[in-house]
Amino acid sequence: QVQLVESGGGLVQAGGSLRLSCAASGRTFNSYAMGWFRQAPGKERAFVVAISWSGGSTTYSDAVKGRFSISRDNAKNMVYLQMSSLKPEDTAVYYCAAGRSRGWDITLVSDYEYDYWGQGTQVTVSS
Numbered sequence: 001q002v003q004l005v006e007s008g009g010g011l012v013q014a015g016g017s018l019r020l021s022c023a024a025s026g027r028t029f030n031s032y033a034m035g036w037f038r039q040a041p042g043k044e045r046a047f048v049v050a051i052s053w054s055g056g057s058t059t060y061s062d063a064v065k066g067r068f069s070i071s072r073d074n075a076k077n078m079v080y081l082q083m084s085s086l087k088p089e090d091t092a093v094y095y096c097a098a099g100r101s102r103g104w105d106i107t108l109v110s111d112y113e114y115d116y117w118g119q120g121t122q123v124t125v126s127s
Contacts, residue, residue: 002026002098002116009094009121011079012086016125020081022118030054032116033101033108034072034079038092038123048094049081050107061106064090086125093120 008020020036035050047059049070058070067086072079079096096115108114 002032004096004098004118006094006096006115006118009123011124014086014125014127016049016086016089017073018086018123020083020094020121022079024079029077030074031100032098033106035097035099035114036070036081036094036099037107037111038094040092043109045111047109047111048083050109051079052105052107053101056105056107058089059109062103077084077104080090088125088127091125092123095120
């Protein structure tokens with residue numbers, strides 16, 4: 001079992017920055033690939049970024065590439081999402097997720113590949 005708790009969401013003006021954190025509890029955090037997804041009102045949950053269990057590989061959606069950065073600290077059971085140059089279209093509930101990668105140091109980019117999800121944190125970007 002892995003439990004995930006997001007924090008750091010809030011209201012920010014367009015062009016601003018925000019850092020989201022995801023705290024994980026579990027015995028085998030290092031073995032999980034991690035990712036961030038987001039869901040805007042009336043829209044489907046969308047992939048944002050993923051990181052492999054070692055942190056050696058990352059995958060970014062085209063929508064956030066160059067603006068967002070994911071990182072993880074396995075010693076602290078933490079994963080982070082640094083968001084910069086925020087746009088109103090970034091407004092959504094952001095979820096962190098953990099998925100088993102069977103030992104392979106790969107990223108998971110589909111929501112159905114993830115086993116555990118946090119409760120989400122709201123990010124609102126004003127224009």
